[in-house]
Amino acid sequence: MSRKPKYSSNLHSRQQSTGGRPLIVLCLISVLLLTFYMREGDGGLVHSLRSAAMTITSPVRELGSIAASPFNALGNAASNASASSETLEELREENKRLTAQVAELTEAQHTAERLEELNNLQTEYKLVSTPARVIGSAGNAWSSSVIIDKGSKDGFEVGMPVCNSGGVIGQIVEVSATTSTVRLITDEQSSVSAMVQISRAQGMLAGQADGTLRLQYVVADSEVEVDDIIVTSGLGGVFPKGLPLGTVSSVDRSANDVYYTIVVRPFSLAENNEEVLVITSIDDSQVANDEDVASANKNPQGTSAADAKSSSDDDSDSVDDGSNG
Amino acid sequence: MALELQKTGRNNRSLIITSIIAAFLQVALAPQLSILGGSINFMLALTATIAIGCDSRTMVYVGFFAGLFFDLTSLVPIGLMTLLLTLLGYVAASISRGIAPGFSMDALRIVCAGVLIVEVLYSVLLFFMGVQTSFFVSLGHGLSGALLTILVCAVFLFVSGAGSSSNTFGRGGVSSGGMRFKGSR
Numbered sequence: 001m002s003r004k005p006k007y008s009s010n011l012h013s014r015q016q017s018t019g020g021r022p023l024i025v026l027c028l029i030s031v032l033l034l035t036f037y038m039r040e041g042d043g044g045l046v047h048s049l050r051s052a053a054m055t056i057t058s059p060v061r062e063l064g065s066i067a068a069s070p071f072n073a074l075g076n077a078a079s080n081a082s083a084s085s086e087t088l089e090e091l092r093e094e095n096k097r098l099t100a101q102v103a104e105l106t107e108a109q110h111t112a113e114r115l116e117e118l119n120n121l122q123t124e125y126k127l128v129s130t131p132a133r134v135i136g137s138a139g140n141a142w143s144s145s146v147i148i149d150k151g152s153k154d155g156f157e158v159g160m161p162v163c164n165s166g167g168v169i170g171q172i173v174e175v176s177a178t179t180s181t182v183r184l185i186t187d188e189q190s191s192v193s194a195m196v197q198i199s200r201a202q203g204m205l206a207g208q209a210d211g212t213l214r215l216q217y218v219v220a221d222s223e224v225e226v227d228d229i230i231v232t233s234g235l236g237g238v239f240p241k242g243l244p245l246g247t248v249s250s251v252d253r254s255a256n257d258v259y260y261t262i263v264v265r266p267f268s269l270a271e272n273n274e275e276v277l278v279i280t281s282i283d284d285s286q287v288a289n290d291e292d293v294a295s296a297n298k299n300p301q302g303t304s305a306a307d308a309k310s311s312s313d314d315d316s317d318s319v320d321d322g323s324n325g
Numbered sequence: 326m327a328l329e330l331q332k333t334g335r336n337n338r339s340l341i342i343t344s345i346i347a348a349f350l351q352v353a354l355a356p357q358l359s360i361l362g363g364s365i366n367f368m369l370a371l372t373a374t375i376a377i378g379c380d381s382r383t384m385v386y387v388g389f390f391a392g393l394f395f396d397l398t399s400l401v402p403i404g405l406m407t408l409l410l411t412l413l414g415y416v417a418a419s420i421s422r423g424i425a426p427g428f429s430m431d432a433l434r435i436v437c438a439g440v441l442i443v444e445v446l447y448s449v450l451l452f453f454m455g456v457q458t459s460f461f462v463s464l465g466h467g468l469s470g471a472l473l474t475i476l477v478c479a480v481f482l483f484v485s486g487a488g489s490s491s492n493t494f495g496r497g498g499v500s501s502g503g504m505r506f507k508g509s510r
Binding site: 018029036060067 | 349352353354356357358380381382383384385386388389392393394396397398402403404405407408411412415418419454
């Protein structure tokens with residue numbers, strides 16, 4: 001019995017094998033892999049295998065990316081230098097489109113900011129209100145008014161105050177089912193009970209023909225200075241107390257006059273505002289009570305600035321302080 | 326016999342080193358190079374080139390794992406390239422039986438045909454599987470990818486030819502055939 005060398009048999013069998021069996025097996029495995037891949041979800045076993053492979057090879061990918069970046073930059077430069085007129089035209093079109101998109105997004109951002117400010121106003125003054133949108137001007141030269149996009153269907157009524165993020169802008173004077181007309185505080189026929197925030201001196205803020213605001217009936221011995229803030233006094237029960245109206249731009253008093261001539265600059269121009277709040281109801285704490293009215297009658301010129309300031313500091317709600325008014 | 330075993334071990338080591346280099350290039354370089362939508366498939370180049378100097382049984386495994394590596398490291402259906410490279414490895418090794426490793430017109434013909442068929446078949450199958458939406462675009466990518474891969478294959482063949490003189494790529498276990506045709510190059 002001849003003894004074959006130890007290694008030759010292995011080599012011989014290897015030479016004889018054509019690999020048909022492993023071919024069939026591996027092809028079947030491939031088809032199975034493909035089938036599982038197509039049928040399973042993203043969290044399946046085959047997908048998980050890929051995730052693992054991607055994770056393992058990611059450092060090599062990064063390496064390749066870093067190594068190729070200078071060449072990519074060169075390629076981009078060459079591509080830019082040899083760009084055809086058609087490509088340039090496409091880029092110009094793309095630039096136009098993107099510019100328009102930027103303008104649109106900027107507008108959306110401004111709208112969001114205005115809405116946020118409105119929301120802050122609503123929260124700060126605890127206003128029960130409904131948002132609306134200015135859809136146009138009333139459109140004549142004799143009145144300052146705007147139209148908003150909500151009306152009686154939304155519970156709006158004549159007389160309701162309207163604010164924007166800067167403060168009061170006007171009052172509803174006409175209501176239809178779906179729209180309302182708001183008379184702005186700058187209108188000649190408009191008047192709002194107001195006071196100087198610091199000194200609590202009472203007056204009536206009225207629109208003028210020239211479009212400015214005048215704080216009327218402020219007695220001459222009151223303390224009023226330029227840049228003082230004018231707020232609603234809450235007298236009359238239409239406007240909540242303490243809502244900002246504007247700032248004093250000039251204070252005049254002629255000799256022997258009983259009242260100041262005070263010009264007020266409104267906080268914002270209502271025509272430019274798109275979103276507004278319509279105050280639909282006011283609770284008792286937001287209007288001037290009997291005590292406030294009595295105090296206003298007794299002391300219409302308000303207090304000194306120092307007294308008013310200390311009074312204001314004592315009160316937790318510094319803006320909505322009507323105790324001296 | 327001892328000499329044959331030594332050669333086989335050396336060849337296996339060369340095969341592993343070459344496979345690692347190709348895998349590295351596949352991950353690091355292939356995604357960075359793209360011309361006309363096609364990119365180099367280093368695993369295809371590896372399978373097609375090594376098949377010239379290897380037995381069909383080994384090539385079935387080489388093709389399978391090369392394809393699987395390609396599928397796992399690319400965003401393509403897993404299993405398709407695995408299947409194609411397994412078949413390519415087997416068929417190319419069977420056809421090239423008797424052809425010496427290294428750069429020769431016979432080897433180049435087989436490699437070119439193999440790469441072209443695999444790339445075209447792959448692009449067509451991707452279209453029918455719904456991965457690609459345009460048939461002609463898919464085909465275009467396949468053709469440009471095939472062209473780039475063939476260029477890499479040519480380089481691989483040169484390297485393997487230079488290496489075979491120092492037994493870098495040998496015919497695994499078929500040394501006599503390898504020696505016979507080496508002279509005819």
